[in-house]
Structure formats: C-alpha cells, structure tokens
Amino acid sequence: MRRFEGDKLVIASHNAGKIREIRALLEPFGVEVASAADFGLDEPEETEDSFAGNARIKAHHAAKGSGLPALSDDSGITVDALDGAPGVHTADWAETGNGRDFPMAMEKVWTLLEERDAPTPRRAAFNCTLCLAWPDGHDEMFEGKVRGQVVWPMRGDQGFGFDPVFLPDGETETFGEMDPARKHAMSHRADAFRKLVHACFA
Numbered sequence: 001m002r003r004f005e006g007d008k009l010v011i012a013s014h015n016a017g018k019i020r021e022i023r024a025l026l027e028p029f030g031v032e033v034a035s036a037a038d039f040g041l042d043e044p045e046e047t048e049d050s051f052a053g054n055a056r057i058k059a060h061h062a063a064k065g066s067g068l069p070a071l072s073d074d075s076g077i078t079v080d081a082l083d084g085a086p087g088v089h090t091a092d093w094a095e096t097g098n099g100r101d102f103p104m105a106m107e108k109v110w111t112l113l114e115e116r117d118a119p120t121p122r123r124a125a126f127n128c129t130l131c132l133a134w135p136d137g138h139d140e141m142f143e144g145k146v147r148g149q150v151v152w153p154m155r156g157d158q159g160f161g162f163d164p165v166f167l168p169d170g171e172t173e174t175f176g177e178m179d180p181a182r183k184h185a186m187s188h189r190a191d192a193f194r195k196l197v198h199a200c201f202a
C-alpha cells in the first residue's frame with residue numbers, strides 16, 4: 001500500500017456535489033485540493049462496466065494530465081428489484097442530451113419499481129469506489145457502500161443526484177434531508193474514505 005506523501009491532490013471529478021463532499025472529507029488532513037477543472041482537464045469517457053474500472057480511468061487520466069496524485073470517485077445507486085440498475089449507469093439515466101435531469105431519473109426508477117410491483121421496502125444501496133492514482137501509474141482502490149431503500153416522493157434539497165429518494169437503514173431522513181455532516185459520517189463515500197485514510201493518510 002503506497003502512502004500519500006505530497007501536499008497537493010487533484011480531485012478527478014467534474015461533479016460539483018461530489019467535489020464539495022470530497023473536499024470536506026479531506027479537510028482534516030491538511031491536503032491542498034484542486035479539481036480537474038482547475039487544470040483544464042476534460043472528462044474521460046467512462047467505458048468500463050464496473051465502478052472500479054471507471055474510477056481507474058478517471059484517476060489515471062487526471063494524474064497524467066496534472067502531474068499530481070489524483071483521486072477519483074465512481075459511484076451510483078443499485079436497486080435490488082431492478083437487478084442492480086441503474087448502478088454504474090446512474091449518471092447516464094439522468095442524461096437528456098441537454099444536461100442531466102435527476103428528478104426525471106429518480107421518477108424513472110420509481111416508475112419501473114411500480115411497474116414490477118416490487119415488494120416494499122424497495123431495497124437499494126449507494127456504492128462508491130475511490131481510486132488514488134499517481135503520475136507514475138501506481139494506484140490504490142477503496143470501496144464503500146451504504147444500504148437502505150428507495151422512497152417516493154422525493155424528500156429534501158440537500159446533497160445532489162439521487163439523494164432525495166434514498167433513505168439509509170436506521171434513519172428517518174433521506175440523504176436529501178440530512179445535514180451534510182451527517183451524510184458525511186455515514187455515506188458510501190464516507191465508508192470508502194475511512195479505508196483510504198487508514199491506508200494512505202493516517
């Protein structure tokens with residue numbers, strides 16, 4: 001396991017919600033954090049069919065383009081009664097050709113569940129795979145998960161993406177309703193971060 005020894009890191013993401021969460025999670029470690037956009041890096045195509053595969057593509061692309069260690073996050077929601085969909089295609093389900101429409105994507109998930117008459121609760125998980133890649137091609141991977149259920153209608157305007165329809169197990173608030181600090185303490189991203197920090201930063 002390679003430790004992170006530098007003082008600057010690039011977040012290999014173009015998602016403002018994720019970047020905000022990753023900055024908050026890295027704050028205690030005194031690492032200076034830049035985003036892919038700060039380096040004018042384009043978004044690589046996510047051509048793999050796994051979170052790990054796409055996390056690797058994004059992190060290596062940014063590490064090569066910036067000359068700095070880069071941290072990517074590939075994530076998504078997997079719904080049991082939809083055989084794991086939308087999964088690695090979570091962002092694609094929101095694609096309209098004219099930007100992303102997450103309310104539309106969340107409604108699509110709920111409509112499919114209703115059509116299938118899926119038993120309640122509609123079990124689901126949020127998954128996050130982090131890849132920390134160095135410009136020399138080395139990388140380290142970490143996986144996180146949080147289980148819960150998909151609820152309808154949407155609840156809350158905190159967070160981003162599918163947060164308003166995800167109710168984590170043991171909670172009364174969706175990720176969309178929760179205070180960001182609470183989400184950071186229990187999310188799929190936080191789970192993966194604990195492993196990253198233990199291995200590379202602690």
Ligand SMILES: O=P(O)(O)OP(=O)(O)OP(=O)(O)OC[C@H]1O[C@@H](n2cnc3c(O)ncnc32)[C@H](O)[C@@H]1O
Binds near residue numbers: 046073075161162
């Ligand atoms: O690839 P980058 O540039 O990092 O940004 P992205 O938005 O395209 O990210 P992904 O390819 O990993 O797609 C994952 C999608 O899953 C959703 N998602 C991931 N984590 C989430 C979270 O914590 N809360 C809500 N939705 C989340 C969100 O809609 C993302 O767009």
Ligand SMILES: [Mg+2]
Binds near residue numbers: 091
């Ligand atoms: Mg993406």
